[in-house]
Structures are given as structure tokens and as C-alpha cells.
Amino acid sequence: MNSRLLPRSAPxxxxxxxxxxxxxxxxxxxxxxxxxxxxxxxxxAAARQVRADFRPGDLIVAAPAWADPILRVxxxxxxPIEVAGRLDxxxxxxxxxxxxxxxxxxxxxxxxVTLDQRFGRLTVRRVERQAEPxxxxxxxxxxxxxxxxxxTARTVPCRxxxxxxxxxxxxxxxxxxxxxxxxxxxREALLAQPVGQAVVAIEYPAVRLGxxxxxxxxxxxxxxxKAARGTVAMRVxxxxxxQALPTTSDDSGWTRTRIDTSARVGQVVPVRFEITSPAPYxxxxxxxxxxxx
Numbered sequence: 001m002n003s004r005l006l007p008r009s010a011p012x013x014x015x016x017x018x019x020x021x022x023x024x025x026x027x028x029x030x031x032x033x034x035x036x037x038x039x040x041x042x043x044x045a046a047a048r049q050v051r052a053d054f055r056p057g058d059l060i061v062a063a064p065a066w067a068d069p070i071l072r073v074x075x076x077x078x079x080p081i082e083v084a085g086r087l088d089x090x091x092x093x094x095x096x097x098x099x100x101x102x103x104x105x106x107x108x109x110x111x112x113v114t115l116d117q118r119f120g121r122l123t124v125r126r127v128e129r130q131a132e133p134x135x136x137x138x139x140x141x142x143x144x145x146x147x148x149x150x151x152t153a154r155t156v157p158c159r160x161x162x163x164x165x166x167x168x169x170x171x172x173x174x175x176x177x178x179x180x181x182x183x184x185x186x187r188e189a190l191l192a193q194p195v196g197q198a199v200v201a202i203e204y205p206a207v208r209l210g211x212x213x214x215x216x217x218x219x220x221x222x223x224x225x226k227a228a229r230g231t232v233a234m235r236v237x238x239x240x241x242x243q244a245l246p247t248t249s250d251d252s253g254w255t256r257t258r259i260d261t262s263a264r265v266g267q268v269v270p271v272r273f274e275i276t277s278p279a280p281y282x283x284x285x286x287x288x289x290x291x292x293x
Contacts, residue, residue: 038100042120047074049117049124050096054078059092061107063099071098082140085179085188087216087288088256093131099123135210136291138271139190142177144206149173150199150274170195175202180286182218183253189286191220194232194277203272211293213238213259213271217248220284225250230279234287239269248285261291 038046050060060079062071072079075098089095089107097105100122111129118124138145147158147165158167158174167173178191192200217234219225232248238261245257271291277283 038121042122043070043074045119046098046122046124049119050075050098051078053115053126054096055094057092058094058096059083059086059089059107060096060098061089061105063097063103063105064101065105067098067100081179082188085186087139087187087214087290090132090214091134091290091292093128095127095129097123097125097127099125132212132214132292133210134290134292136204136207138204138207138289138291139177139188141204142175142190144204145175146203146205147175148201148203149195150201152197167200173200175200178220178286180218180220180284181222182220182286184222185254187216187218187254187286187288189216189218189220189288191284191286192275194275194280194283194285196277196280198276200275201272202275203270205270206268207271207291208266208268209238209261209264210291211260211262211265213261213289213291214256215245215259215273215287215289216254216256217245217285217287218252218254219248219250220286224282224284228279228282230277230281230283232275232277232280232283232285234276234285235274236289237270237272237274239264239267239271262293265293 060071060075062068095107095111097108108125108127111127113125114128115126116123143160145165147167149156149158149167156167158165164174164176172193173195175190175192178189179186180189180191192202194200215236229250234245236243236245236259238259243259246255248255275285
């Protein structure tokens, strides 16, 4: 119990009564909570409803989010890796929400509920909304990238080797498509560690632009976030026009930036990502990007 809730001069009897009350409350919660939890039969029935009208490309989410592991047990085969590790929710036109205790998922915000059905202690909702179509997914098309390390006196080209684009001389200097952990959530992203006194440049030579370029950044691996405090900067150059993104630190989480490209819809231009850090030790920088609309 928080000592600030009771004055220091509180008599022992009052303190003892408060401790007993807290114990009774916690016992009651422990006894009541299981009776409010969905049963296996509830989950099975909810899953059948989702499967009956599921379409490829739909998004399935749990509300509250901590129920996601249970959702995966029943519907995980309908949640491929690229969906589970999505940049964000905005590319999905149909969202299935399996909720309990009145919770709602952020992915359903602003949509129209077209199905709302109860299965015991679970509610299944289908929400339809305006989606942002993805014209170019930079993570999926990682092999299109041309990677180099730009130093003071030279530019070092890097080569595709197996599942990564590896730069010479430095074993850690590579670009690799990977499932990363940012802000305690898994994302599918490009992992690219910065290099001291150099720019790691990742250029896609021919990207057809939509109305917006969405870029998300973060630092991978909770243990590495505890090992160092250096920041990472990224600059995006779209058809020769630079755009600085927010600086990434241990506390940034998964930060999205939307770059307006509506004036150049349909144009095919180079898009270049430049990564730098004044203190690159233990900075496992991850990013994802999509040209949309």
C-alpha cells in the first residue's frame, strides 16, 4: 500500500484495518475475475463467426490488446507475419475485433460497425472503413535497395548476400529484413545499424509515389535499449527533396511520420533513407515505410 495514503501518525489499529481491507479487495478480485473471463467455448464460437466471412487482407485484432496471444491460438492461421508485424492499421479496410469487458481496439476507430454479435463473454465486431492502399512496400521490396556507407573521403558500396545487403569491412554494417521488437511489440521492418562518423544510405531507385509516404522508426531489442543511450537520426530524400524525421531514442517507441507526396502522385522517383548516429553503440535501428494512396 502507498504510505502516502495514511498519515505517519496513523494508529496501528487503523493501519491494520487498511491492510485487511486491501487483502479482502484483492481476494474478491481473484475470486470474481475468473467468472468474468471468456471460456474456451466462447472463443471457439467467436472464431467460427470470424472464419465464416473472413476475406484475405482483413485484419483481426483483440481488445484489450493483452488478449492477443489467446486470439492467436484460435485464429492465428489468418494472421500472417506481414499482418502481425504491420507498420500500422491504416491499410486495412475491414477489421475484425474480438473484444471482452467492453474494450475497443484502436484499429476500429472511425469505422462503421457492420456486424456486432455476442458469444458468451466475447463480442465479435466487423468494422469497415476507408483504407489507404499501399502502392510500394519498402520492407517487402528490400532487395530493390541500393545500400552504401558514406564516409568522409569515400562511398563504400554494399552487396546483396543471401538474406541481407552486407557492407564490407564491418560485420554489423548491413541491412536486413527482420521481425524486430520495438516498444514491446513485434514489427516487420528493415534493421540497419548506424556507423560512427558515416552515413548509412539506403536508396530505392524507382518508387511510384502515392499521396503520402509513411515512415515508422524505432530501436530494436529491449536489452540493447538498456545498454546505451545514443540517438539515431534519419533523413528521407524523396525525388531530391529532403525531409528530416524525429530523432529516435530509447523512449521513442514506434514513431510514425507522414510525408505529403500528393503533388507528385504517380511519379516514379528515387527515395533515399540516410541514417546517422553520434553514438551508434547498441543502436539496432529499425524502420518501415510505405507509399500509399
